[in-house]
Amino acid sequence: MSMPTRRQPLAHAAPPATASTGLGAAATADRTDRDGDPTPHAERTPADGLRFPPGFGWGAATSAYQIEGAAKEDGRGESVWDTFSRTPGRTRNGDTGDVAADHYHRYAEDLDLMRDLGLHSYRFSISWPRVQADGTGAPNQRGLDFYRRLVDGLHERGITPMATLFHWDLPQALQDAGGWESRDVAHRFADYAEIVYRALGDRVPTWLTINEPKTVVQNGYLSGHHAPGRQDPDAAYLVAHHLQLAHGLAVAALRATGPGRIGPALNLHPCYPADASPEAARASRLHDGYENRLYLDSILTGRYPQDVLDDLGPDSRMARGIRDGDLATISAPVDLLAVQYYTPYYVTADGRTTGRWPTSEADWQQIYPDGMYDILTRVTRDYGPIPLTVTENGLPTPDVPDADGVVDDAGRISFLRDHLAAAHRAVAAGVPLESFHVWSLLDNFEWAEGYDQRWGLVYVDYPTQRRVLKSSAHWYRRVIAANGL
Template sequence: MSMPTPQRPPLRFPPGFGWGAATSAYQIEGAAKEDGRGESVWDTFSRTPGRTRNGDTGDVATDHYHRYNEDLDLMRDLGLRSYRFSIAWPRIQADGTGAPNQRGLDFYRRLIDGLHERGIAPMATLFHWDLPQALQDAGGWESRDTAHRFADYADIVFRALGDRVPVWLTINEPKTVVQNGYLSGHHAPGRQDPDAAYLVAHHLHLAHGLAVRALRATGGPGRIGPAFNLHPCYPADDSPEAAAATRLYDGYENRLYLDPVFTGHYPQDVLADLGPDSRLARGIADGDLEVISSPVDLLAVQYYTPIYVTAGGGTVGRWPTSQAPWQQIYPEGMYDVLTRVTRDYGPVPITVTENGLPTPDTLGADGSVDDPGRIAFLRDHLAAAHRALTAGVPLESFHAWSLLDNFEWDEGYDQRWGLVYVDYATQRRIPKTSAHWYRRVIADNAL
């Protein structure tokens, strides 16, 4: 007689763990020309022929601007305890300066009130890449002035909404702006200028620090921190050359962003590699690093993929990829990233604000959308996050990317990352199998 397979005990998460999902404004809102919203760099970029797959734009996206109440009900039905979204700077200041647009503030007030009515904690990101085009025309993030304009915008938002938002995130993934916007050029503003790229990194950091100080100046109760996509870097072989190349690669991928915020210094190996005459080195003014390292309340970590570095400083694949060719599926990297941050930078509270993958989702004949690959991915990454918790990482919450299928930047609408399927022709929302699975995880507070 065969013995039954023993059931492993569930992985229980701490009481009050913040189960959530995430979105960003340009990817879901649409209403690109409504209620006083100005143009952003992503409006310009996506409307430029050849920049996005199929010429797709965020002009309509998932029409969240008009359908937010329906989306709030979806969040309630999922059992979400936290919702991480972003505020579109061009909705608040059409050209990035001056008096606020009250209609824009009112939209976010309605959204935030709707979250509270449903028992969901708002987590608001101030900048998720949609820089007002007027500021780009004046130099964009290459201009030091943009960091100060960002601080003014942040102050407006804090004073209008700060009484209702418990957690603020400053800049979403500055690394992606640097690497995709200014190195490869396949994100807005579509530049390929390495020297400009790292000056941009500095000004994004400065904007972060100025926003932290702006929140403190309001005396509001909200907590604040940055949102970094961190990629664990591993040597591709056992050679000393690969180890050395990996260390420098990690400097550009991770320490260039973590170190200035948490230690008040840029990594010396990166500065040396860029050289003393780099625009980054020349762009650091007295007092900048004190501003950048203003104490934060938490760190938002976004984990998608590991990186394997060769002796020559290149990269190789080691694990299966998702529909996004850059994404290797390696759940262990979640554990490595979270424990590394705690080990190297101390016990700063951590929230995971993005983790997910695209899968080839289709609407079945019975009206359902089955996405077992997403369930396996989330289950394995949550198990790694749980292991980090048991190792002492102060992880407070987890947000799946994404709540909805949406505009995936230069990939347009071809990649579906959501827990909820969106039929773009009708804007009908259909929770996928993964959404039903995630609802059970949240209800059980356990895997």
């Protein structure tokens, strides 16, 4: 979840109060075969519902810092998000993840909720400072034991674990040693990945390496509104390279240790020209380079996009930081690509982004379901039939229990229905989409927004930590049971 930025934060024009009728070219393309029917990859039910392929995986997602709490328990070290959130003025209301949704203590209750929803898959992240307090050295056994209990509990309930190794909570000790600006941190990440894999690899079939490297770059080093809170464009893209290198080194470490499916988790945003001018088309193409191709090309083709390198310049820290063999390491074959979609970007001739669609409570998020279709089909078209999983898609809504304790989040249901329909169209067009994970299972600490935004299928009453299934959770349970809409 990130704001559109390139070498520096870009200004945003406010979106119109009502949606325009314009669509991206890909969104209006013919989505049927020559006989006018959807291709056999997806089925339409007699009631005009949409049936997903047999075996399609239905899941939900979370991340460690956003839900676990227990920030100072059982040997966990400090992370950059502990430091950032405890710094006055960095988060809304001064909120921190010290307690969050208290999942560390309530994981069994949360596992029962997942079972009751009928989830097939649960995508979670592992806290690096819970496993290695300072990011190096011998593992903290109490931290590993927590994740063993979590994974065992998933299997006991018939839910498949999908583990993310890094979801932004870098150990503070490594940040003090240079953070992602230091090439050494990429190697420390590979060491950590091997430790976690040796502890859990026989129980976790799918491993995601780095979650949204782009967000670390843009929000952590350009706008500065995420940890570590920097505003340094030249450092930002050196960080991008080292995050990609960390991904590649982790792939190599896991491959050398044992079996399992491995891939990155990238937040991808379709970029459209804001008007029909050639200048807007060129600006949109470059914006796409920073948003998407910088990460897709390096991992899937073994090169960085030349237009981005040219824009950064030969003397940039990124250009000077790329060493012989790095791109071969970064592009080691992966088994799947995790795609996270939240919003499109419309780019003007001068490189600014502008609004076209209504936004959610997150003002950076334009609600445009066809963008899901566009980004999934684009990945398959441009990079071949790599298996895909959607590991995040959702929005915040103003969720408050009514007098009967019901949390009626109709807006979330509408959002998810429309995005699932777009994903179904992509499957019908031949996209090898294997699964879909709603963001998020639980209301949680939403980074710089603290606890003001609620993204979960499950309402969390933070003072009591009581969980309440929202209307969207009941709806999603029916979707899972029917394998479609």
